[in-house]
Amino acid sequence: MSNEQKKESPTDTVSYFFNVAAEQLGLSEEICQTLIKPYREITVEVPLRRNNGHLDLYTGYRVQHNGSRGPYKGGIRFHPTADIEDVRALAALMTWKTALADIPFGGAKGGVTCNALELEKDELERLTRIFTSKISLILGAQRDIPAPDMGTDAQVMAWMMDEYGKRHGHTPEIVTGKPIELGGSIGRNEATGHGTSVIIAEAIADFNLSFDKVVIQGFGNVGSHTALYLEQMGAKIIAISDYYGAIHNPNGLPIQQLFQYAAERRPLTDYSDADQISNQEILELECDLLIPAAIGGVITGENANRIQASAIFEAANSPTTISGEQVLADRGIPVFPDILVNAGGVIVSYFEWVQNIQQFRWDINRVDKEMKEMLIKAYKNVSEIHKSKGVSLRTAAFIVGVERVAKSTELRGYLT
Incomplete structure:
Protein backbone atom coordinates (compact mmCIF):
# COMPACT_ATOMS: atom_id res chain seq x y z
CA MET A 1 0.00 0.00 0.00
CA SER A 2 1.35 3.42 -0.96
CA ASN A 3 1.92 6.26 1.47
CA GLU A 4 -0.93 8.14 -0.21
CA GLN A 5 -3.29 5.27 0.59
CA LYS A 6 -2.12 5.09 4.19
CA LYS A 7 -2.80 8.79 4.74
CA GLU A 8 -6.36 8.68 3.42
CA SER A 9 -8.59 8.45 6.49
CA PRO A 10 -12.36 7.81 6.54
CA THR A 11 -12.92 11.45 7.51
CA ASP A 12 -10.73 12.59 4.60
CA THR A 13 -12.90 10.57 2.23
CA VAL A 14 -16.26 11.89 3.45
CA SER A 15 -14.96 15.46 3.68
CA TYR A 16 -13.61 15.31 0.14
CA PHE A 17 -16.94 14.21 -1.32
CA PHE A 18 -18.73 16.86 0.76
CA ASN A 19 -16.39 19.57 -0.55
CA VAL A 20 -16.97 18.54 -4.16
CA ALA A 21 -20.74 18.83 -3.66
CA ALA A 22 -20.41 22.11 -1.74
CA GLU A 23 -18.40 23.61 -4.59
CA GLN A 24 -21.07 22.55 -7.08
CA LEU A 25 -23.69 24.22 -4.86
CA GLY A 26 -21.63 27.38 -4.41
CA LEU A 27 -21.82 27.22 -0.61
CA SER A 28 -19.92 29.83 1.39
CA GLU A 29 -16.89 28.95 3.48
CA GLU A 30 -18.86 29.79 6.63
CA ILE A 31 -21.63 27.29 6.00
CA CYS A 32 -19.15 24.65 4.84
CA GLN A 33 -17.27 24.92 8.13
CA THR A 34 -20.56 24.69 10.02
CA LEU A 35 -21.73 21.61 8.13
CA ILE A 36 -18.50 19.63 8.08
CA LYS A 37 -17.76 19.65 11.82
CA PRO A 38 -19.66 17.41 14.27
CA TYR A 39 -21.89 19.03 16.87
CA ARG A 40 -20.78 16.75 19.72
CA GLU A 41 -18.34 13.90 20.32
CA ILE A 42 -18.24 11.77 23.45
CA THR A 43 -15.59 9.20 24.38
CA VAL A 44 -16.20 6.82 27.28
CA GLU A 45 -14.37 4.02 29.04
CA VAL A 46 -16.22 0.70 28.94
CA PRO A 47 -14.82 -1.71 31.58
CA LEU A 48 -15.97 -5.30 31.11
CA ARG A 49 -15.41 -8.11 33.60
CA ARG A 50 -14.94 -11.19 31.42
CA ASN A 51 -16.17 -14.63 32.43
CA ASN A 52 -12.58 -15.68 33.11
CA GLY A 53 -12.36 -12.97 35.78
CA HIS A 54 -10.14 -10.63 33.75
CA LEU A 55 -11.13 -6.96 33.48
CA ASP A 56 -10.93 -5.69 29.89
CA LEU A 57 -11.03 -1.95 29.24
CA TYR A 58 -12.68 -0.91 25.99
CA THR A 59 -13.28 2.53 24.53
CA GLY A 60 -16.68 3.64 23.29
CA TYR A 61 -17.79 6.60 21.19
CA ARG A 62 -20.89 8.51 20.12
CA VAL A 63 -20.61 11.29 17.56
CA GLN A 64 -23.56 13.56 16.83
CA HIS A 65 -22.76 15.24 13.54
CA ASN A 66 -25.73 17.41 12.56
CA GLY A 67 -29.28 17.66 13.90
CA SER A 68 -30.70 20.56 11.91
CA ARG A 69 -33.26 18.32 10.19
CA GLY A 70 -34.29 16.35 13.27
CA PRO A 71 -33.02 13.98 15.99
CA TYR A 72 -29.59 12.43 15.47
CA LYS A 73 -29.79 8.98 13.88
CA GLY A 74 -27.13 6.36 13.35
CA GLY A 75 -25.95 2.89 14.19
CA ILE A 76 -23.84 1.40 16.95
CA ARG A 77 -21.00 -0.88 15.86
CA PHE A 78 -18.98 -3.24 18.03
CA HIS A 79 -15.94 -3.82 15.85
CA PRO A 80 -12.12 -3.60 16.03
CA THR A 81 -12.15 -0.75 13.48
CA ALA A 82 -14.65 1.36 15.45
CA ASP A 83 -12.31 4.15 16.53
CA ILE A 84 -13.12 7.87 16.77
CA GLU A 85 -11.92 8.52 13.21
CA ASP A 86 -14.18 5.83 11.78
CA VAL A 87 -17.19 6.83 13.88
CA ARG A 88 -16.76 10.53 13.09
CA ALA A 89 -16.77 9.87 9.34
CA LEU A 90 -19.77 7.55 9.53
CA ALA A 91 -21.73 10.12 11.56
CA ALA A 92 -21.23 12.68 8.80
CA LEU A 93 -22.24 10.11 6.21
CA MET A 94 -25.50 9.54 8.12
CA THR A 95 -26.29 13.26 7.95
CA TRP A 96 -26.13 13.23 4.15
CA LYS A 97 -27.90 9.86 3.92
CA THR A 98 -30.94 10.85 5.98
CA ALA A 99 -31.19 14.12 4.05
CA LEU A 100 -30.96 12.33 0.70
CA ALA A 101 -33.72 9.94 1.80
CA ASP A 102 -35.69 13.00 2.97
CA ILE A 103 -36.48 11.65 6.42
CA PRO A 104 -36.61 14.01 9.44
CA PHE A 105 -33.37 12.94 11.11
CA GLY A 106 -29.82 14.18 11.41
CA GLY A 107 -26.68 12.06 11.49
CA ALA A 108 -24.84 10.24 14.26
CA LYS A 109 -22.77 7.11 14.82
CA GLY A 110 -21.44 5.19 17.78
CA GLY A 111 -19.32 2.23 18.59
CA VAL A 112 -17.04 0.30 20.90
CA THR A 113 -13.59 -0.79 19.77
CA CYS A 114 -13.91 -4.53 20.34
CA ASN A 115 -14.46 -7.82 18.56
CA ALA A 116 -18.02 -8.86 19.37
CA LEU A 117 -17.38 -12.32 17.92
CA GLU A 118 -14.95 -13.04 20.77
CA LEU A 119 -17.50 -12.28 23.51
CA GLU A 120 -19.89 -14.72 25.13
CA LYS A 121 -23.55 -13.68 25.01
CA ASP A 122 -23.63 -12.59 28.66
CA GLU A 123 -20.39 -10.65 28.18
CA LEU A 124 -21.90 -8.91 25.15
CA GLU A 125 -24.95 -7.98 27.19
CA ARG A 126 -22.83 -6.50 29.99
CA LEU A 127 -20.75 -4.54 27.48
CA THR A 128 -23.91 -3.19 25.85
CA ARG A 129 -25.47 -2.12 29.14
CA ILE A 130 -22.31 -0.44 30.41
CA PHE A 131 -21.84 1.46 27.14
CA THR A 132 -25.52 2.48 27.07
CA SER A 133 -25.37 3.79 30.63
CA LYS A 134 -22.28 5.85 29.78
CA ILE A 135 -23.91 7.61 26.79
CA SER A 136 -27.56 7.65 27.93
CA LEU A 137 -27.50 11.35 28.85
CA ILE A 138 -27.10 12.36 25.20
CA LEU A 139 -29.67 9.86 23.87
CA GLY A 140 -33.41 10.38 23.61
CA ALA A 141 -36.37 9.59 21.36
CA GLN A 142 -36.39 13.23 20.24
CA ARG A 143 -32.63 13.69 20.59
CA ASP A 144 -30.52 10.73 19.39
CA ILE A 145 -31.80 7.32 18.27
CA PRO A 146 -29.28 4.46 17.80
CA ALA A 147 -29.69 1.39 15.57
CA PRO A 148 -27.75 -1.82 14.80
CA ASP A 149 -24.56 -1.82 12.76
CA MET A 150 -21.54 -4.11 12.42
CA GLY A 151 -21.27 -6.43 15.41
CA THR A 152 -24.67 -5.48 16.81
CA ASP A 153 -28.18 -6.76 16.13
CA ALA A 154 -31.78 -6.72 17.35
CA GLN A 155 -30.81 -8.36 20.64
CA VAL A 156 -28.23 -5.66 21.35
CA MET A 157 -30.89 -3.02 20.63
CA ALA A 158 -33.23 -4.76 23.09
CA TRP A 159 -30.57 -4.52 25.81
CA MET A 160 -29.97 -0.87 24.97
CA MET A 161 -33.69 -0.10 25.15
CA ASP A 162 -34.00 -1.87 28.49
CA GLU A 163 -30.95 -0.17 30.01
CA TYR A 164 -32.12 3.26 28.87
CA GLY A 165 -35.60 2.48 30.21
CA LYS A 166 -34.23 1.85 33.72
CA ARG A 167 -33.39 5.55 33.92
CA HIS A 168 -36.04 7.13 31.72
CA GLY A 169 -39.03 4.79 31.72
CA HIS A 170 -40.38 2.63 28.92
CA THR A 171 -39.21 4.26 25.69
CA PRO A 172 -39.29 1.79 22.78
CA GLU A 173 -38.59 4.56 20.26
CA ILE A 174 -35.15 5.19 21.81
CA VAL A 175 -33.61 2.62 19.42
CA THR A 176 -34.64 1.09 16.11
CA GLY A 177 -33.85 -2.33 14.71
CA LYS A 178 -35.34 -3.96 17.83
CA PRO A 179 -36.97 -7.40 17.96
CA ILE A 180 -40.55 -7.26 16.67
CA GLU A 181 -41.76 -8.46 20.09
CA LEU A 182 -40.37 -5.27 21.65
CA GLY A 183 -41.69 -2.80 19.10
CA GLY A 184 -39.46 -3.49 16.15
CA SER A 185 -40.82 -2.99 12.66
CA ILE A 186 -41.72 -5.81 10.34
CA GLY A 187 -39.25 -5.64 7.45
CA ARG A 188 -36.50 -3.80 9.35
CA ASN A 189 -34.07 -6.72 9.62
CA GLU A 190 -33.88 -7.17 5.85
CA PRO A 337 -22.92 5.52 -3.65
CA ASP A 338 -23.53 4.15 -0.18
CA ILE A 339 -25.78 7.01 0.96
CA LEU A 340 -28.23 5.99 -1.76
CA VAL A 341 -27.75 2.23 -2.07
CA ASN A 342 -27.97 1.28 1.62
CA ALA A 343 -30.53 3.90 2.68
CA GLY A 344 -33.31 1.32 2.98
CA GLY A 345 -32.17 0.50 6.51
CA VAL A 346 -32.51 4.01 7.90
CA ILE A 347 -35.77 4.56 6.02
CA VAL A 348 -37.38 1.57 7.73
CA SER A 349 -35.77 2.65 11.01
CA TYR A 350 -37.71 5.89 10.55
CA PHE A 351 -40.89 3.85 10.01
CA GLU A 352 -40.16 1.92 13.22
CA TRP A 353 -39.71 5.16 15.17
CA VAL A 354 -43.01 6.48 13.79
CA GLN A 355 -44.81 3.25 14.69
CA ASN A 356 -43.43 3.35 18.25
CA ILE A 357 -44.54 6.95 18.74
CA GLN A 358 -48.01 6.23 17.33
CA GLN A 359 -48.24 2.86 19.10
CA PHE A 360 -49.62 1.46 15.85
CA ARG A 361 -47.94 -1.28 13.84
CA TRP A 362 -47.75 -1.25 10.06
CA ASP A 363 -48.03 -4.45 8.02
CA ILE A 364 -45.26 -5.61 5.70
CA ASN A 365 -47.07 -4.39 2.58
CA ARG A 366 -47.13 -0.82 3.85
CA VAL A 367 -43.50 -0.95 5.00
CA ASP A 368 -42.30 -2.30 1.64
CA LYS A 369 -44.47 0.05 -0.41
CA GLU A 370 -43.40 3.20 1.41
CA MET A 371 -39.72 2.18 1.50
CA LYS A 372 -39.70 1.56 -2.25
CA GLU A 373 -41.41 4.89 -2.95
CA MET A 374 -38.87 6.82 -0.89
CA LEU A 375 -35.88 4.98 -2.36
CA ILE A 376 -37.06 5.38 -5.94
CA LYS A 377 -37.68 9.08 -5.38
CA ALA A 378 -34.15 9.47 -3.99
CA TYR A 379 -32.73 7.46 -6.90
CA LYS A 380 -34.51 9.64 -9.47
CA ASN A 381 -33.25 12.82 -7.80
CA VAL A 382 -29.68 11.51 -7.97
CA SER A 383 -30.00 10.20 -11.52
CA GLU A 384 -31.45 13.50 -12.76
CA ILE A 385 -28.62 15.58 -11.27
CA HIS A 386 -26.02 13.07 -12.50
CA LYS A 387 -27.29 13.44 -16.06
CA SER A 388 -28.11 17.15 -16.08
CA LYS A 389 -24.91 18.38 -14.39
CA GLY A 390 -22.56 15.72 -15.74
CA VAL A 391 -21.26 14.88 -12.26
CA SER A 392 -20.62 11.48 -10.70
CA LEU A 393 -23.45 9.60 -9.04
CA ARG A 394 -21.81 10.17 -5.65
CA THR A 395 -21.48 13.90 -6.21
CA ALA A 396 -25.12 14.01 -7.32
CA ALA A 397 -26.21 12.20 -4.14
CA PHE A 398 -24.15 14.53 -1.96
CA ILE A 399 -25.57 17.58 -3.75
CA VAL A 400 -29.10 16.52 -2.82
CA GLY A 401 -28.23 15.75 0.81
CA VAL A 402 -25.90 18.69 1.45
CA GLU A 403 -28.30 21.21 -0.10
CA ARG A 404 -31.13 20.06 2.17
CA VAL A 405 -29.01 20.23 5.32
CA ALA A 406 -27.60 23.63 4.33
CA LYS A 407 -31.12 24.97 3.86
CA SER A 408 -32.35 23.68 7.23
CA THR A 409 -29.23 25.09 8.91
CA GLU A 410 -29.91 28.53 7.44
CA LEU A 411 -33.61 28.42 8.34
CA ARG A 412 -32.79 27.61 11.97
CA GLY A 413 -30.56 30.68 12.15
CA TYR A 414 -27.39 28.77 12.99
CA LEU A 415 -25.30 31.14 10.87
CA THR A 416 -26.44 34.43 12.44
Missing part, protein backbone atom coordinates in the same frame (compact mmCIF):
# COMPACT_ATOMS: atom_id res chain seq x y z
CA ALA A 191 -34.44 -3.50 4.94
CA THR A 192 -30.88 -2.55 3.94
CA GLY A 193 -30.45 -5.56 1.68
CA HIS A 194 -33.96 -5.21 0.30
CA GLY A 195 -33.38 -1.53 -0.37
CA THR A 196 -30.12 -2.33 -2.15
CA SER A 197 -32.02 -4.60 -4.52
CA VAL A 198 -34.58 -1.83 -5.17
CA ILE A 199 -31.83 0.60 -6.20
CA ILE A 200 -30.18 -2.05 -8.37
CA ALA A 201 -33.49 -2.76 -10.14
CA GLU A 202 -33.89 0.94 -10.95
CA ALA A 203 -30.29 1.27 -12.15
CA ILE A 204 -30.43 -1.82 -14.36
CA ALA A 205 -33.25 -0.27 -16.37
CA ASP A 206 -31.76 3.24 -16.29
CA PHE A 207 -28.17 2.33 -17.19
CA ASN A 208 -28.82 -0.78 -19.30
CA LEU A 209 -26.95 -3.05 -16.89
CA SER A 210 -27.08 -6.82 -16.51
CA PHE A 211 -27.07 -9.01 -13.40
CA ASP A 212 -26.06 -12.33 -14.96
CA LYS A 213 -22.86 -12.29 -12.89
CA VAL A 214 -23.07 -10.67 -9.46
CA VAL A 215 -20.30 -10.58 -6.83
CA ILE A 216 -21.03 -9.64 -3.21
CA GLN A 217 -18.23 -8.99 -0.73
CA GLY A 218 -19.73 -9.58 2.70
CA PHE A 219 -22.48 -12.00 3.69
CA GLY A 220 -23.69 -10.55 6.96
CA ASN A 221 -27.12 -9.01 7.37
CA VAL A 222 -26.78 -6.66 4.41
CA GLY A 223 -24.94 -8.90 1.97
CA SER A 224 -27.03 -12.00 2.63
CA HIS A 225 -30.37 -10.22 2.25
CA THR A 226 -29.14 -8.41 -0.85
CA ALA A 227 -28.24 -11.78 -2.34
CA LEU A 228 -31.64 -13.26 -1.47
CA TYR A 229 -33.59 -10.42 -3.05
CA LEU A 230 -31.39 -10.32 -6.15
CA GLU A 231 -31.76 -14.07 -6.62
CA GLN A 232 -35.54 -13.65 -6.44
CA MET A 233 -35.23 -11.02 -9.18
CA GLY A 234 -33.41 -13.54 -11.39
CA ALA A 235 -29.79 -12.56 -10.74
CA LYS A 236 -26.98 -15.11 -10.67
CA ILE A 237 -24.70 -14.68 -7.65
CA ILE A 238 -21.31 -16.13 -8.57
CA ALA A 239 -19.23 -15.16 -5.51
CA ILE A 240 -19.77 -14.15 -1.88
CA SER A 241 -17.52 -13.76 1.14
CA ASP A 242 -17.53 -13.60 4.92
CA TYR A 243 -14.97 -13.01 7.68
CA TYR A 244 -13.22 -16.32 6.92
CA GLY A 245 -12.84 -16.02 3.15
CA ALA A 246 -14.70 -16.07 -0.15
CA ILE A 247 -16.23 -18.69 -2.44
CA HIS A 248 -16.69 -18.54 -6.20
CA ASN A 249 -18.66 -20.64 -8.66
CA PRO A 250 -19.15 -19.18 -12.17
CA ASN A 251 -22.31 -21.29 -12.54
CA GLY A 252 -23.92 -19.60 -9.54
CA LEU A 253 -24.23 -20.25 -5.82
CA PRO A 254 -27.23 -21.65 -3.87
CA ILE A 255 -28.05 -18.51 -1.91
CA GLN A 256 -30.88 -20.02 0.15
CA GLN A 257 -28.57 -22.77 1.39
CA LEU A 258 -25.71 -20.37 2.10
CA PHE A 259 -28.09 -17.97 3.86
CA GLN A 260 -28.66 -20.80 6.33
CA TYR A 261 -24.88 -21.09 6.77
CA ALA A 262 -24.81 -17.44 7.80
CA ALA A 263 -27.75 -17.90 10.17
CA GLU A 264 -25.88 -20.76 11.85
CA ARG A 265 -22.60 -18.77 11.85
CA ARG A 266 -20.95 -21.44 9.73
CA PRO A 267 -18.05 -20.25 7.56
CA LEU A 268 -18.93 -20.02 3.88
CA THR A 269 -15.72 -21.90 3.21
CA ASP A 270 -17.48 -25.01 4.58
CA TYR A 271 -19.40 -25.09 1.29
CA SER A 272 -17.56 -27.54 -0.96
CA ASP A 273 -19.04 -26.94 -4.44
CA ALA A 274 -17.10 -23.71 -5.06
CA ASP A 275 -13.55 -22.44 -5.32
CA GLN A 276 -12.13 -20.76 -2.25
CA ILE A 277 -10.58 -17.35 -2.89
CA SER A 278 -9.52 -14.40 -0.74
CA ASN A 279 -11.52 -11.32 0.22
CA GLN A 280 -9.19 -9.33 -2.02
CA GLU A 281 -9.55 -11.64 -5.01
CA ILE A 282 -13.35 -11.50 -4.87
CA LEU A 283 -13.22 -7.78 -5.64
CA GLU A 284 -11.28 -8.41 -8.84
CA LEU A 285 -13.51 -11.07 -10.40
CA GLU A 286 -15.03 -10.39 -13.80
CA CYS A 287 -18.70 -9.57 -13.19
CA ASP A 288 -21.62 -7.36 -14.14
CA LEU A 289 -22.25 -5.98 -10.66
CA LEU A 290 -19.84 -5.75 -7.73
CA ILE A 291 -21.49 -5.12 -4.37
CA PRO A 292 -19.14 -4.33 -1.46
CA ALA A 293 -21.24 -5.14 1.63
CA ALA A 294 -18.62 -5.50 4.36
CA ILE A 295 -16.12 -2.96 5.71
CA GLY A 296 -15.02 0.40 4.35
CA GLY A 297 -11.96 1.30 2.31
CA VAL A 298 -11.72 -1.90 0.24
CA ILE A 299 -11.61 -0.30 -3.23
CA THR A 300 -8.53 1.90 -3.40
CA GLY A 301 -6.23 3.54 -5.90
CA GLU A 302 -4.05 0.45 -5.62
CA ASN A 303 -6.64 -2.15 -6.69
CA ALA A 304 -9.22 -0.12 -8.64
CA ASN A 305 -7.37 -0.77 -11.91
CA ARG A 306 -7.97 -4.50 -11.40
CA ILE A 307 -11.72 -4.19 -10.82
CA GLN A 308 -13.55 -6.01 -13.65
CA ALA A 309 -17.14 -5.05 -12.80
CA SER A 310 -19.43 -3.12 -15.13
CA ALA A 311 -20.88 -1.21 -12.15
CA ILE A 312 -20.40 -0.99 -8.39
CA PHE A 313 -23.17 -0.70 -5.81
CA GLU A 314 -21.97 0.30 -2.34
CA ALA A 315 -24.05 -1.64 0.18
CA ALA A 316 -21.29 -1.05 2.75
CA ASN A 317 -20.43 2.37 4.14
CA SER A 318 -17.46 4.10 2.47
CA PRO A 319 -16.05 1.05 0.66
CA THR A 320 -14.40 3.24 -2.00
CA THR A 321 -11.58 5.67 -1.21
CA ILE A 322 -11.00 8.99 -2.97
CA SER A 323 -8.20 7.59 -5.11
CA GLY A 324 -10.21 4.45 -5.86
CA GLU A 325 -13.15 6.56 -7.01
CA GLN A 326 -10.91 8.60 -9.29
CA VAL A 327 -9.46 5.51 -10.96
CA LEU A 328 -12.93 4.02 -11.50
CA ALA A 329 -14.18 7.31 -12.95
CA ASP A 330 -11.27 7.39 -15.40
CA ARG A 331 -12.19 3.85 -16.45
CA GLY A 332 -15.87 4.70 -16.89
CA ILE A 333 -17.13 2.34 -14.17
CA PRO A 334 -20.18 3.88 -12.43
CA VAL A 335 -20.23 3.78 -8.63
CA PHE A 336 -23.67 3.94 -7.04
